[in-house]
Amino acid sequence: MQLQFLHINLISVFEYTAGMLDVMLVFFDSFKMFFERIHSFIEYIFERLPYNVLNRLIIYMIIGFFTALVLLLPSILFSKLYITYRKNKKKLLIQKYSKLVVRFLIDDLSDKELSDLKRIKSKFHRKVITSVLIAIDTAENKVVSNQIRTLYLDMKLNEDSSRKLRKRWHHKIRGIRELSHMRVKKDNKYIMDFLQKPNEILRIESQLGLIKLLPFVPFAFLDSQEKPFTVWEQINVFDLIRKNRIEIPEFTLWLDHWNDSVVMFCLDMIRILKQRESVPKLMELLNHENDLVKGKVIRTLVDLESKEAVVKLKELFVLEELPNQINIIRSIGQLRLESEMDFLVKKSNDEEFKIRMECCKSLALIGESGQEKLKVLAENGDEELKRIIKHVLDPRI
Numbered sequence: 128m129q130l131q132f133l134h135i136n137l138i139s140v141f142e143y144t145a146g147m148l149d150v151m152l153v154f155f156d157s158f159k160m161f162f163e164r165i166h167s168f169i170e171y172i173f174e175r176l177p178y179n180v181l182n183r184l185i186i187y188m189i190i191g192f193f194t195a196l197v198l199l200l201p202s203i204l205f206s207k208l209y210i211t212y213r214k215n216k217k218k219l220l221i222q223k224y225s226k227l228v229v230r231f232l233i234d235d236l237s238d239k240e241l242s243d244l245k246r247i248k249s250k251f252h253r254k255v256i257t258s259v260l261i262a263i264d265t266a267e268n269k270v271v272s273n274q275i276r277t278l279y280l281d282m283k284l285n286e287d288s289s290r291k292l293r294k295r296w297h298h299k300i301r302g303i304r305e306l307s308h309m310r311v312k313k314d315n316k317y318i319m320d321f322l323q324k325p326n327e328i329l330r331i332e333s334q335l336g337l338i339k340l341l342p343f344v345p346f347a348f349l350d351s352q353e354k355p356f357t358v359w360e361q362i363n364v365f366d367l368i369r370k371n372r373i374e375i376p377e378f379t380l381w382l383d384h385w386n387d388s389v390v391m392f393c394l395d396m397i398r399i400l401k402q403r404e405s406v407p408k409l410m411e412l413l414n415h416e417n418d419l420v421k422g423k424v425i426r427t428l429v430d431l432e433s434k435e436a437v438v439k440l441k442e443l444f445v446l447e448e449l450p451n452q453i454n455i456i457r458s459i460g461q462l463r464l465e466s467e468m469d470f471l472v473k474k475s476n477d478e479e480f481k482i483r484m485e486c487c488k489s490l491a492l493i494g495e496s497g498q499e500k501l502k503v504l505a506e507n508g509d510e511e512l513k514r515i516i517k518h519v520l521d522p523r524i
Contacts, residue, residue, distance in 0.1 A: 307336035356388035379408045398427040429458035460489025487519045
């Protein structure tokens with residue numbers, strides 16, 4: 128009986144194989160006929176065209192483009208269909224896993240369902256689950272956040288995130304975001320290495336990630352900041368400070384940093400956050416060798432309303448370049464220091480037009496006493512000074 132059954136199965140296999148061979152032969156015959164007709168068509172055209180190398184080249188180019196179109200069209204259609212399929216599948220999976228995660232949070236998930244969830248191996252499914260966990264997580268609710276982090280670790284999704292750090296830069300960024308959101312610190316040292324990469328986007332994500340991963344020393348990355356700390360990076364870091372409850376350090380800690388871009392960032396933070404206790408350290412920086420840093424120090428001292436800094440600034444006036452001289456004069460007006468009006472009157476006779484203009488503006492800012500001084504100057508001053516004072520005192524400006 129078994130031999131008969133085996134015999135029948137063998138006959139079925141042979142018949143199936145024979146049938147497949149017949150189909151393949153028919154296909155190859157059709158393919159051969161198609162190319163023979165194309166060849167005949169080309170020969171037909173060449174016979175009726177005058178013999179010319181250019182004519183033949185054009186015909187071959189047309190045939191090449193047509194063949195490429197025939198080959199590419201199915202692949203384009205297939206890729207479009209595949210992308211649509213993946214998008215729809217992802218949407219359905221997001222709905223499915225969102226419900227499961229919510230049920231997990233309210234303790235409505237059975238042990239079997241939880242076990243099945245943890246056993247998922249598909250990379251695509253695990254990627255969707257990670258995005259769902261991050262989307263549901265809310266920083267305001269610590270209980271929910273801790274539960275989601277526990278599920279993330281139990282499913283070993285952190286290992287998937289860690290592996291992304293070894294791939295191309297856009298995968299690295301995704302890995303950093305996932306690990307920092309879930310507060311997984313195992314790869315901190317690896318993320319810190321990205322601070323020295325030339326890719327600016329990767330550096331920004333590394334900085335933001337480390338701020339979240341190092342809550343007690345969130346700006347420790349500044350210590351090892353070798354690359355220029357760009358304005359775009361600074362904006363992103365400040366935005367993260369503004370949106371999250373991050374402990375603000377004393378930015379004077381990095382005012383001696385050898386990287387001037389880091390120093391300038393710290394000066395901006397001191398100015399924005401009004402860290403007035405930084406004034407003594409800022410006074411030391413007035414002798415900084417970089418004029419851009421020095422100019423920002425002056426503006427910071429003015430914004431911190433440090434009147435004691437004005438005496439020091441006046442001493443440096445003659446030694447400074449024009450931009451810093453203008454900042455010093457501007458600081459007197461912004462602080463409305465009546466005691467410094469004589470200094471402004473004296474400098475209003477300077478040969479440099481910009482200095483004269485700033486002196487007059489600062490006198491006007493001081494108030495009525497400063498405006499009275501301007502009127503006296505207008506009576507005895509030269510034509511240029513009279514025009515400047517008229518412009519400054521114009522009520523329409």
